[in-house]
Amino acid sequence: MSKHQCPSCSTVYDERIGCPHEGYPAGTLWKDLPEDFTCPSCFLIEKEEFKSIAQNKESP
């Protein structure tokens, strides 16, 4: 399970948690998110600009 972080507002997309409010349930893999997936907090940053972060780090 990987994590990706928004470079603008630091929001983390954690595959274990997903983003249920936006319709991406827990367990939704990063690669399965649509290309136009946008940061669910600041809505500025699109998927391709997210940074992959350390996978063994605890959830924030």
Add this chain to the structure above:
Amino acid sequence: MTALNIQNSEPQGGLSWAGIKKYFFIVAILVPLFQVFSAYQTVTTEAAGLWLWLLVLINIVVVPVADVLFGHDTYNPTQEQEESLKNDGFYVWVMYLAIVAHWLALITTAYAVSVVDLPWYHFLGAIIGIGAMHSVSFAISHELGHRVNKKTQTWVAKFATAIMGYAHFNIEHNKGHHKHVATPEDAASSRMGENVYKFAIRELPGGFVRAWALESSRLSRLGKPTWSLSNEIIHSWLMTLAGFGLMVLVLGVQILPFLIITSFYGWFQLTMANYIEHYGLLRQKLDNGKYQRCEPKHSWNSNFRLSNLISLHLQRHSDHHANPTRPYQMLRDYPEAPQMPTGYPTMMMMTLIPPLWYWVMDKKVVAWAEGDMNLVNMDGEAKAKLFARYHKKPVDQANDTAEVIL
């Protein structure tokens, strides 16, 4: 994030502005309380309807004069101060109490205009006054609506837009406007040469259509129909229905036109605010076909003290767009970002007279673009005229936008 300077000119603590500034945000609660006072005076005094002009007077005279008198607010928090500002619940409670006061103001004013026999022109005072108040409700809803990870705050944001039945605001603003700001695709970014009335015709329906489509696609990802109780636009509509419905039930159906007209005027207040915030400013397209990221130079700012307090720092608009999740109390002034000559309330009034608006702002847009009109977000019909008047580069370069932009 930005190459622009951020000034830290005042220490926190004691009786310095930095130390006491937080309490001045209570002005967001005072605005609706002034309206409650107007309603009370309308019912109980002989001057009656004259009192309904109180908030109009505050909006068009007191705030602009106070902005001139008290000048700019140069204080920006240090990083250390930001930590304490960030976690201070005071700033959230100000907004909660203000929204309760806003509803109270609408209810008491509706009561006053129902029970007192008023000439038509005093209704006008009530409508313009409530409209001015609604612009503050929008500022509060705007702030709360950005806190998408805090459930209570997003619910209060809906309760705030329910006051004027503008349920789609938060979705449109967060997912639509922020993503597309300062581009021709954005219904809520105005173009140079487009007057506020033409903008309203594009922005009001455009914003709704975009918000409804965004919410519809979120719901379809959840496997739910658009018309469902999970639709956040419908949440806020139901609050409006309950609030306005109760007022109709108690005060009679004759109050309905008043509620509808004040709501429409409130919507137009938002239109005016949207109009001034990015007028003419344009993000450039990159090689990959996407727009450059929004930078501080893509918003119009105003750093006057009182209007910044009333709008919850909305006038520090560059920082807001560069960092949409930054709480209002932490927003910073970028002195080098585009600046307007007065606070938002005065600029919004100026939009009502398009020649005056163009006279004040067009030269600022041209200066911003350094005379290269290819870099400006322009109204299609006004383009040829604006190019002829302001463009400083040879016309043969005008079509070669890629070269000019890069």
